[in-house]
Amino acid sequence: xxxxxxxxxxxxxxxxxxxxxxxxxxxxxxxxxxxxxxxxxxxxxxxxxxxxxxxxxxxxxxxxxxxxxxxxxxxxxxxxxxxxxxxxxxxxxxxxxxxxxxxxxxxxxxxxxxx
Amino acid sequence: xxxxxxxxxxxxxxxxxxxxxxxxxxxxxxxxxxxxxxxxxxxxxxxxxxxxxxxxxxxxxxxxxxxxxxxxxxxxxxxxxxxxxxxxxxxxxxxxxxxxxxxxxxxxxxxxx
Numbered sequence: 148x149x150x151x152x153x154x155x156x157x158x159x160x161x162x163x164x165x166x167x168x169x170x171x172x173x174x175x176x177x178x179x180x181x182x183x184x185x186x187x188x189x190x191x192x193x194x195x196x197x198x199x200x201x202x203x204x205x206x207x208x209x210x211x212x213x214x215x216x217x218x219x220x221x222x223x224x225x226x227x228x229x230x231x232x233x234x235x236x237x238x239x240x241x242x243x244x245x246x247x248x249x250x251x252x253x254x255x256x257x258x259x260x261x262x
Numbered sequence: 263x264x265x266x267x268x269x270x271x272x273x274x275x276x277x278x279x280x281x282x283x284x285x286x287x288x289x290x291x292x293x294x295x296x297x298x299x300x301x302x303x304x305x306x307x308x309x310x311x312x313x314x315x316x317x318x319x320x321x322x323x324x325x326x327x328x329x330x331x332x333x334x335x336x337x338x339x340x341x342x343x344x345x346x347x348x349x350x351x352x353x354x355x356x357x358x359x360x361x362x363x364x365x366x367x368x369x370x371x372x373x374x375x
Contacts, residue, residue, distance in 0.1 A: 192364075238305075245360050245361065248355070250308040253306040256305070
């Protein structure tokens with residue numbers, strides 16, 4: 148299996164621009180998570196999906212952030228408009244069940260820099 | 263402790279030294295404890311999952327222990343090597359076991375050759 152795939156790996160954009168991050172989970176996994184990693188706040192859960200349905204988006208910072216999962220093999224995280232404080236590494240992860248002992252499998256992340 | 267806390271935040275050791283760091287979690291809201299290893303520019307990878315008090319897991323030179331009554335886990339690295347340089351993340355799966363993991367901020371380890 149190719150693992151969780153994220154694109155792009157690096158994104159540099161200017162403040163005010165729209166940014167779209169993409170994720171392909173591991174085939175057969177029913178849960179997909181979007182995280183943001185910063186030095187200050189560590190790994191924060193932004194939103195997660197079960198069977199393509201958003202379950203909890205309470206971690207999404209504000210209305211500028213939105214996430215979709217149109218099918219079982221694709222999800223996007225969009226920031227519009229982007230701001231310098233959005234600069235971080237954004238991870239996507241997937242897992243087959245949510246039973247506490249189930250491992251989450253992470254993608255390599257997208258390093259976002261907003262100038 | 264309401265959240266998952268890790269200490270120290272960062273650590274520099276010499277090649278060959280053994281080291282350890284701590285993960286604290288709420289003992290009253292615990293189902294499982296996960297350790298992950300994250301090398302920059304790579305995917306975080308799972309090291310261990312532990313559930314039972316007194317559990318000890320080992321993978322090569324890395325081992326972990328769990329104390330669910332007092333709410334902490336230790337990660338040990340014996341004879342550190344430069345390739346051990348990474349951020350080590352721990353995560354708590356809360357009581358219900360059917361909610362997402364709660365991660366600590368990580369301990370960033372640098373092993374100097």
